[in-house]
Amino acid sequence: MIRKIGPIVGLGFVLVLLLSLYSGLSAYFQAPPEATAEEGFHLYPKELHLASNGPLGHFDRQQLQRGFQVYKEVCAACHGLTLVSFRDLAALGYEEPEIKAIANQWATEVPSVNPDTGEAATRKAVPSDRFPSPYANETAARAANNNAYPPDLSLITKAREDGSAYTHSLLTGYANPDTYRNKDGKALPASSKPAQGLYFNPYFANLNIAMPPPIVADGQVTYADGTAPTVEQMSTDVSAFLTWTAEPKLENRHRWGLTVLIFLIFATILGYLSYRNIWAAAKRKVAPIGPLDPANMARREDAKDEAGIVG
Amino acid sequence: MSFAWATPYEPKSDLSRWFDDRLPLPRLVHGAIGGGYPVPRNLNYAWNFGVLAGIFLTIQIVTGIVLAMHYFASADGAFNSVEHIMRDVNGGWMLRYAHANGASFFFIVVYIHIFRGLFYGSYKAPRELIWMLGLVIYLLMMATAFMGYVLPWGQMSYWGAQVITGFFSAIPLVGDPIRIWLLGGFVPDQAALTRFFSLHYLMPFVIAGVVILHIWSLHIPGSSNPTGVDVKTEKDTLPFHPFYTAKDGWFVGMFLTLYCAVLFFAPNALGHPDNYIPANPLSTPAHIVPEWYFLPFYAILKAFTVDFIVPAKLWGVVAMFASILLLFFLSWLDRSPVRSGHYRPVFKRFYWLLVADVFVLGWAGGSAATPMVVAISQIATAYYFAHFLIILPLISKFERPLPLPSSITASVLHGEQEESAPYGLAKSAPAAAE
């Protein structure tokens, strides 16, 4: 009974699918869709070489400190880092008094309650606090930024495809929409040009981003360790820092990974040898091809057919 | 139940005798996975994946229980609690990545296990119930995985919940009330999150119960084998311990190595970056996609674009559920008495076509819905239904299978009698089935 109903159900589905296929194909050929501007102009991130890349990646602490400085002086005015605590900066190589000072002098204060009146107030941050958000809530953030919401940067390099490279490409990728030419030499169509309050950046999904270029000139930040603060350098450093904020346990993870893999590979080899040892006692070595293998059986059947032997 | 020559349980010490007299657990273990359970001697590595599935179920339960000690099921706090686990809990990052990647590996193992069953005819008599219990486990796994993915309350968590609960509104008349009842609200929100957490914690134990039934019903006829020929004599089998404990043991080690390589060195490779963005009900992601193990079904869902009697959306939902439910009837759709694909050359070709088809469906499910991708998914979906509902019944009726070996031992050991007999006079006459 199932073998009668089954094919009917199957034919039903196939029929509806063929209908859908036909309708889709005829719509496609009647009005072939045009390539959108995004397809022609959107760029994938440039390769970024960070110390944290690869299975044996680690953090370059000097670079992370420089990146933190860029975040503090360029990005922190609009972008929160609310999943990171000040005490986490110890991983960058800062000492406890330095961290206390960083927290204490942070531009935004932490929300608290006035102990005498009970009203909402703010207080200076301490190392156990998270980085306070520059805005009280999303509405305030949008109000201050032309209805655009500057995303929290704690996880940004994991929240975007190829995030570390994307961040760097985005920061350095701003271009003049009038003079920009894509790889085929085409100019940007007028419909894709940025509206008021938007800026052209081919690395951004919609091509036009609400954030004005944050790193505009060399020397915008003066590095404490004396590294030349070119635009490229600052962008790379902050991308490295944001890679750390998204994955602070990266080095730990790689180190444990190596240990666990070595142990497991060794255990597997031992297990395999033990398996061979135990099975050696049971004769199960099969000749490569024997007369009863299906391939040989098939050949035997063919030979019988050709010879006209029945049975 | 076992074969007549199975070694009975002999308590090795006074303590084990004392225990066994009061609770026959030692003899149960001995008869199930010990020296007292005969297993065909010719099993290949495709048979290792059942045990691996059990191991990943255990990994998921253990890591899940410890994660639940730190997770906080509130719409405001869930995302932060997961990040708290990743950053502040001792070894939390390892537990979280173990659980997330463990789900993926659980599905990889179960898919290989299912496709083993499809090739070797493990669903055929007398193992139909084992097959159906396995499908029940698979359905429970899908429900558990879906609810688990909602818990971090990222963008994909929220919008995936929207899409999947939206299926129910496709049901005419009662659809939307059912959807609202499921969610406890009009959109996924606090009510949905807490109930998903509760059910996500419960389901794996239900799965464990069904797994016990699955193994119990397997141990009645015993395992099948690559030739599909039944066990006949003692020579056809080996005791599970130590032969298959050793074989399973090393293969598990190798698979865990693969699992740990992904966990420690590419933990986000199988996930989606959008789930690192906190859920925002006012902003839809550019491409909503489920996790990779649901992609073929997603492709089937999106393949139906034309209203025909009922809306296209309802066709999509019905087809998606039908694609799994039809597997329950496989033992009756495919009536060939020959089990193993090795002896069914026509079936074998269509089997590999099915495998390719499922990969194509998976690729299509994850790609943006351009006209070309939609057309390909329509053809692939049509093949999927045709394969099980039309092609398999036809093949099983009309194909000419290869002659089967007379026994497992004959196939493995190529007994001297068969080898030395003159052509055509061999004692083992080719028998299609016995």
Next chain:
Amino acid sequence: MATLEEPQVANGADDGVRRRDFINIAAVSFAGVGAAAVVLPLVNQMSPSADVLALASTEIDISKIAPGQAIKTSWRKQPVFVRNLLPAEIAAAKKVPLSELRDPQSLAERTKAGKENWLITLGVCTHLGCVPLGTGEGENRGEYGGYFCPCHGSHYDTAARIRKGPAPTNLLVPEYAFTSDTVVTIG
């Protein structure tokens, strides 16, 4: 029953069995070590997480506490008593011979040099953990003029040392420091 042929071992059969089994024992031991190692992170994850350990250093403004007054505040989610001792209370504390004390400690050991009027202790009775009375106006301060725990009748003296009742030790003095004359940082 497992083998179809007898193992063809002429001599040294026992030796061969033992050598062959060694690899099995090695493999199982490695698996055992691995299984044991897996337990460690599962147990360790229950220990306090980094944010809990990042002790909030509570800063307390003591400028408003007059001599003879005490306040109850919180540190590490536990009650802390900060008392400004009167000269009479200091003298009473110093008069007690250490041999009379269940938990011998002098007032000097429990306060900071030059600031012996400031007594900062945990407000947790060392018997079974109740919060003793004595900080608020009019609260029962027990027979020794310090703190009194109503749960099982432990009496603490002016230096918060146990004098009568079931508590075994004095009220705990946490780590603290004067960051200025009016601010104390605990922890």
